[in-house]
Amino acid sequence: MSNTDENKLPHGEPEIDELTNDRYLGGHEYDGIRELDNKLPAWWLYLFYITIIFALVYLVGYHLAEWWPLQDDEYNNELAAAAVVEKKAPVEAFDFESMAPMVAEADLAAGKETYDKICVTCHGKAGEGLVGPNFTDMYWIHGDSTNNKISIKEMYNVVINGVIEKGMISYKDQLSPVQIQQVLSFIITLQGTNPPNAKAPQGRKYDTFG
Ligand code: HEC
Numbered sequence: 001m002s003n004t005d006e007n008k009l010p011h012g013e014p015e016i017d018e019l020t021n022d023r024y025l026g027g028h029e030y031d032g033i034r035e036l037d038n039k040l041p042a043w044w045l046y047l048f049y050i051t052i053i054f055a056l057v058y059l060v061g062y063h064l065a066e067w068w069p070l071q072d073d074e075y076n077n078e079l080a081a082a083a084v085v086e087k088k089a090p091v092e093a094f095d096f097e098s099m100a101p102m103v104a105e106a107d108l109a110a111g112k113e114t115y116d117k118i119c120v121t122c123h124g125k126a127g128e129g130l131v132g133p134n135f136t137d138m139y140w141i142h143g144d145s146t147n148n149k150i151s152i153k154e155m156y157n158v159v160i161n162g163v164i165e166k167g168m169i170s171y172k173d174q175l176s177p178v179q180i181q182q183v184l185s186f187i188i189t190l191q192g193t194n195p196p197n198a199k200a201p202q203g204r205k206y207d208t209f210g
Contacts, residue, residue: 094177101152102185111186114179119187122167127190129199131167136190141203150206155184 015024022036040048061067069077102108115123119132127135142158143150159180162170171180 094181096153096156096177099153099156099181101188102182107182108186108189110179111182111184114175114183115186118171118174119183123187124195124197124199126193126195127187128195128197129202133202134199135187136193136195136198137201138191138205138207139201139203140206143204143206145204148207152181152184152188155187156180159184 015026016022017024017036020036022038025035025037028035062070102111115127122130122132123135124130124132129135133139133141138150140150140154142154142163144154158168159175160170160172162168162172164170175183
């Protein structure tokens with residue numbers, strides 16, 4: 001740095017270190033020790049300016065003009081977006097304990113579709129039974145014998161767990177709980193239909209059904 005007027009402090013002294021040619025910082029002298037007013041490196045300065053600009057943009061963008069949402073708003077926005085998605089594809093409400101046979105046409109039709117696709121090979125076109133038992137009589141292998149009751153819940157457990165050793169696989173991974181409820185509801189409508197070629201009764205006779 002050259003020893004020009006601009007390097008002088010207001011009171012007129014040159015205040016330049018003779019060794020390094022750097023200017024002394026005014027008013028910073030303790031016991032004869034003085035501090036040099038070294039130039040900051042350019043990279044440091046630019047970084048500093050960038051942080052200032054960033055802070056300004058941040059302040060205006062988030063707090064004043066509100067171009068972008070703050071964290072709380074962003075969270076709420078995402079929740080709202082998720083709620084819309086959920087509404088479009090509602091999570092199938094399913095409660096095993098209160099499960100009852102469905103009666104709506106659409107459910108029974110969906111159940112029949114599943115039946116015709118999967119169950120028909122072993123349980124027969126009309127539920128008359130083939131490899132698997134007859135669904136049209138009151139005889140069931142897997143009822144709740146303690147309460148003399150066969151309900152959709154006992155049937156559901158068979159479909160979920162399967163009876164591998166007898167050839168009935170588990171459909172837990174293939175069908176959703178509601179799909180199983182639908183196909184079982186359809187099967188229940190076959191009760192007493194007396195189809196031709198009905199397979200002989202298997203299991204025990206249950207009086208209460210449903
Ligand atoms: C590969 C043959 C096969 C297929 C396919 C099959 N089942 Fe079965 N199913 C059986 C057999 C065998 C049994 C008898 C199990 C036993 O003896 O414990 C059975 C038993 C059942 C029972 C219990 C009947 C009772 O008397 O307690 C239900 C309910 C049932 N199946 C539903 C279904 C449904 C619903 C489907 C289609 C999603 C299906 N099954 C597909 C072979 C099959």
